[in-house]
Amino acid sequence: MSSLVYIAFQDNDAARYLVESIIQDNPHAVVQHHPAMIRIEAEKRLEIRRETVEENLGRAWDVQEMLLDVITIGGNVDEDDDRFVLEWKN
Numbered sequence: 001m002s003s004l005v006y007i008a009f010q011d012n013d014a015a016r017y018l019v020e021s022i023i024q025d026n027p028h029a030v031v032q033h034h035p036a037m038i039r040i041e042a043e044k045r046l047e048i049r050r051e052t053v054e055e056n057l058g059r060a061w062d063v064q065e066m067l068l069d070v071i072t073i074g075g076n077v078d079e080d081d082d083r084f085v086l087e088w089k090n
Contacts, residue, residue, distance in 0.1 A: 005075030005086040006041035007048075015069045021052040037071055045087040046075070 007022075009015035011033070019038050023029055029042040040046065053061045063084050075086035 003044050003088055004041045005044065005046050005073075005088060006039055007046065007073045007086060008037050008039040008071040009066075009069045010071060011036050011038050012069060014065075017057045018048070018053060018066060018069065021056045022046065022048055024056070025049050025052050041074075045085065047086075048084040050082045 009018060015038055019031060019040060022040055023031060025048070026040075026042055026046055029040050029046060032039040032041070048063070048066065050061060050063055053066075063079060063081060066084065073086060076089050078085040078087070
Protein backbone atom coordinates (compact mmCIF):
# COMPACT_ATOMS: atom_id res chain seq x y z
CA MET A 1 0.00 0.00 0.00
CA SER A 2 1.24 3.48 -0.87
CA SER A 3 2.01 5.87 1.97
CA LEU A 4 0.99 8.90 -0.09
CA VAL A 5 -2.09 10.83 0.95
CA TYR A 6 -3.74 13.14 -1.54
CA ILE A 7 -6.56 15.56 -2.17
CA ALA A 8 -7.75 16.92 -5.50
CA PHE A 9 -9.75 20.10 -6.03
CA GLN A 10 -11.59 21.63 -8.95
CA ASP A 11 -9.31 24.27 -10.43
CA ASN A 12 -11.19 27.44 -9.47
CA ASP A 13 -10.58 30.62 -7.47
CA ALA A 14 -11.56 29.09 -4.12
CA ALA A 15 -9.27 26.11 -4.60
CA ARG A 16 -6.30 28.33 -5.43
CA TYR A 17 -6.48 29.87 -1.93
CA LEU A 18 -6.73 26.38 -0.45
CA VAL A 19 -3.69 25.18 -2.38
CA GLU A 20 -1.66 28.20 -1.30
CA SER A 21 -2.60 27.55 2.33
CA ILE A 22 -1.91 23.82 2.15
CA ILE A 23 1.57 24.37 0.72
CA GLN A 24 2.28 26.99 3.36
CA ASP A 25 1.48 24.49 6.15
CA ASN A 26 2.87 21.41 4.35
CA PRO A 27 6.08 22.38 2.53
CA HIS A 28 6.76 18.69 1.81
CA ALA A 29 3.59 18.43 -0.31
CA VAL A 30 3.70 18.18 -4.10
CA VAL A 31 1.21 20.08 -6.27
CA GLN A 32 0.17 18.71 -9.64
CA HIS A 33 -1.85 20.84 -12.04
CA HIS A 34 -4.12 18.93 -14.42
CA PRO A 35 -6.88 20.18 -16.72
CA ALA A 36 -9.64 21.49 -14.42
CA MET A 37 -8.02 19.86 -11.35
CA ILE A 38 -5.30 20.54 -8.79
CA ARG A 39 -3.95 17.50 -6.94
CA ILE A 40 -1.84 17.77 -3.80
CA GLU A 41 -0.05 14.76 -2.40
CA ALA A 42 2.29 14.19 0.50
CA GLU A 43 4.05 11.38 2.26
CA LYS A 44 1.88 10.00 5.11
CA ARG A 45 0.17 13.23 6.29
CA LEU A 46 -1.44 16.40 4.93
CA GLU A 47 -3.05 19.02 7.17
CA ILE A 48 -5.35 21.86 6.14
CA ARG A 49 -5.64 24.50 8.88
CA ARG A 50 -8.59 26.86 9.14
CA GLU A 51 -6.42 29.67 10.50
CA THR A 52 -4.04 29.60 7.51
CA VAL A 53 -6.86 29.51 4.97
CA GLU A 54 -8.57 32.45 6.69
CA GLU A 55 -5.34 34.48 6.56
CA ASN A 56 -4.90 33.83 2.84
CA LEU A 57 -8.59 34.18 1.97
CA GLY A 58 -9.04 37.34 4.05
CA ARG A 59 -12.30 36.23 5.69
CA ALA A 60 -13.76 33.68 8.06
CA TRP A 61 -13.72 30.17 6.61
CA ASP A 62 -15.45 26.96 7.65
CA VAL A 63 -13.54 23.75 6.98
CA GLN A 64 -16.73 22.25 5.48
CA GLU A 65 -16.64 24.86 2.68
CA MET A 66 -13.66 23.04 1.20
CA LEU A 67 -15.79 19.99 0.41
CA LEU A 68 -17.62 21.95 -2.31
CA ASP A 69 -14.41 21.94 -4.37
CA VAL A 70 -13.04 18.47 -3.51
CA ILE A 71 -12.98 15.90 -6.31
CA THR A 72 -11.31 13.03 -4.45
CA ILE A 73 -9.19 12.22 -1.40
CA GLY A 74 -6.90 9.39 -0.39
CA GLY A 75 -6.14 8.70 3.26
CA ASN A 76 -7.92 8.46 6.57
CA VAL A 77 -9.74 11.68 7.45
CA ASP A 78 -9.58 13.39 10.84
CA GLU A 79 -11.63 16.58 10.82
CA ASP A 80 -12.77 19.19 13.32
CA ASP A 81 -13.65 22.90 13.23
CA ASP A 82 -9.99 23.96 12.98
CA ARG A 83 -8.38 21.43 10.67
CA PHE A 84 -8.78 18.68 8.08
CA VAL A 85 -6.11 16.00 8.20
CA LEU A 86 -5.41 13.19 5.76
CA GLU A 87 -3.06 10.46 6.93
CA TRP A 88 -2.53 6.73 6.81
CA LYS A 89 -2.81 5.13 10.23
CA ASN A 90 -1.38 1.72 11.01
